[in-house]
Amino acid sequence: MSSLPPVWAEGLIKYFGKQQAVKGVSLSAPEGQIYGVLGPNGAGKTTTLRMMLGIIDPDGGERRLLGESNPRNANNRVGYLPEERGLYPGMKAREAIAFMGALRGLEWAEGRKRAGVMMEEAGLGHATDKKIRQMSKGMAQLVQLLGSIVHKPDLIVLDEPFSGLDPVNQEHLESLIKAEQKRGATILFSTHVMAHAERLCAGLSIIAGGLVRFQGTVDEARGRLPMRGSYTPSQDGSDVAGLLPAGAIHDGRVWRFTVPEGGAETLVQGLLASGHGIAGLTMERPGLHDAFVSIVQQARAEGELAA
DSSP states (O other): OOOSOSEEEEEEEEEETTEEEEEEEEEEEOTTOEEEEEOOTTSSHHHHHHHHHTSSOOSEEEEEETTBSSGGGGGGGEEEEOSSOOOOTTSBHHHHHHHHHHHTTOOHHHHHHHHHHHHHHTTOGGGTTSBGGGSOHHHHHHHHHHHHHTTOOSEEEEESTTTTOOHHHHHHHHHHHHHHHHHTOEEEEEESOHHHHHHHOSEEEEEETTEEEEEEOHHHHHTTSOOEEEEEOSSOOTTHHHHSOTTOEEETTEEEEEOOTTOHHHHHHHHHHTSSOOSEEEEEOOOHHHHHHHHHHHHHHTTSSOO
């Protein structure tokens, strides 16, 4: 039995003609985790996922999917939602889900039974016998997702799963992803929308320009940036600026500043002792979105990415 994680790659390389789309990507997604592959459009995310799944072969590097060196040998244990959505428009939703399950080895009758239960749980119970062409884009996308997990796969790979969904269906999708992880599945998904990754992912890789620029947890990514603070004194005064870190900006009554590493406690003590009082004070790390932008911009500043 393989000791490698369900998704493992080392130095994946892919050319399309003379264009090198992936330049040596290494990935490792632990069992039972929700793991994000993040990056701007054109970063190489989809190409990397397709190499991992065996849809296309790499020009260099190694990969293992559920312990298999040939990913196609693990097909029946994998659920995959591609970036390009596609269902037969004349097929009813329940049959579409059962059909996708049958492609992964699930018996037709069992697939239809599971499809009814899953659609009910996803808030689509009213649409089990609707044809795909009669459904909204968001509903059809959820049906395709259900079809990709109806056979209860060990690994679920979702390429830009939130694209085109309204906020309500995005919530349905997040709930489905969490439920599948709770069942024991490993989930790998790509996105360029940081909010979903920040809420869902235990670990993540940020790819830009065909290279991995960061690997770690959401907190580790956010920790690359200094804390930001804002301070509103109860009583303003000309000496407030001297109490705050260099570069503090006065915006109305609010002062905004970067918190020196390890200096938060000293700063708070100084403000309390100043006599100006504290009408408002916040200090927090920037979100994943800001960390992502910083990582990609750093790659561009180093001349490794086109602007």
